[in-house]
Amino acid sequence: MKPIHKFNNGNGATLCHNCYIIISDGLTNDLICPDCLAKLLDLKGYVGELVKMLESVEISDSEREFHPTTIQSCRCMQVARLQEIMPKISEIVKGGETKEYTQEEIDEIVNKTHYP
Numbered sequence: 001m002k003p004i005h006k007f008n009n010g011n012g013a014t015l016c017h018n019c020y021i022i023i024s025d026g027l028t029n030d031l032i033c034p035d036c037l038a039k040l041l042d043l044k045g046y047v048g049e050l051v052k053m054l055e056s057v058e059i060s061d062s063e064r065e066f067h068p069t070t071i072q073s074c075r076c077m078q079v080a081r082l083q084e085i086m087p088k089i090s091e092i093v094k095g096g097e098t099k100e101y102t103q104e105e106i107d108e109i110v111n112k113t114h115y116p
């Protein structure tokens, strides 16, 4: 991701990628303003809670494991996309680096976490 540079009456300015306010006078490598960074960290926390709910497993009275919280869709293309993005979202909110998954790894995560 590259910084957003604008010519601010010839002085140059660097804009936030999220809200487009001027982060700094001059052309710097800054990408995001402090307010948006704080909001992104809040968002990471909220998404982390959501992932935790989706990954939680309980045992039924008949000793069967189940996921009390799931995402469902009757649109197969959206289900396919969820299967692609949920492992990446999970990895990001857990603080790891994103990586390209093999289909086997995706299937393993999907089976383990029951998305959707």
Ligand SMILES: [Zn+2]
Pocket: 016, 017, 018, 019, 020, 021, 032, 033, 034, 035, 036, 037
């Ligand atoms: Zn911003």
